[in-house]
Amino acid sequence: MLIIVLRFHVFRLNKLLMIENFQQLQIKRRSIRKYTPELLSSDETKLILEAALLSPTSKNKHSWDFIAVEDKQILKALSLCKPHSATFIADAAMAVVIAANPLLSNACVEDASIAAINMQMQAEELGIGSCWVQVRNRNYSETITAGEYINDLLNIPMPLEVVCIISFGKKENERTPADLHNLKWEKVHIGKYKFEPENGDNTE
């Protein structure tokens, strides 16, 4: 009984203090590609980078490096790493380039991806917008990959491979939160994989 009462009070306190639980945070997080000119505070930047460094890695190998960029000219150059879907990096307050080291781990892409989403969730908790920009398997030009372009720009040595860039900035606008009633539950299979009919009609 005491535990129930305590839980209720913690819940109300969280509500009063506007502290979000993890699911509320997930619902609120959307990709933000429009930023105000406001910079991030050093505390905010530190928390975001700590989220990356706190991330779990395969065999605890820490097979990543993070390059935090705030310089406007370099942000602009990063925004040109591929022809589409990266232009907004130029207006970000900060971008973190995540490079994976395949010599340290054959799960380095997974390690890098987990660090990326952890940074995005930490940013969301701070009310900071973010967006993932895919670099791995993307091209700068017909002969140069996006990764090669960035390695050259930021002096990233071999064998590091850039997986993605996460852009950060204060949100110009909030976006519509995700809808819990619209989740793709058909992607969840209980016990065994179950093929669904094409039209989604699963009545028997």
Ligand SMILES: Cc1cc2nc3c(=O)[nH]c(=O)nc-3n(C[C@H](O)[C@H](O)[C@H](O)COP(=O)(O)O)c2cc1C
């Ligand atoms: C692996 C991955 C790659 C992505 N690459 C890009 C990208 O290059 N440019 C971009 O604008 N958004 C990119 N996104 C963001 C997605 O477009 C976005 O997460 C998706 O449309 C869902 O929208 P939401 O994040 O607002 O929920 C990427 C997201 C993921 C997870």
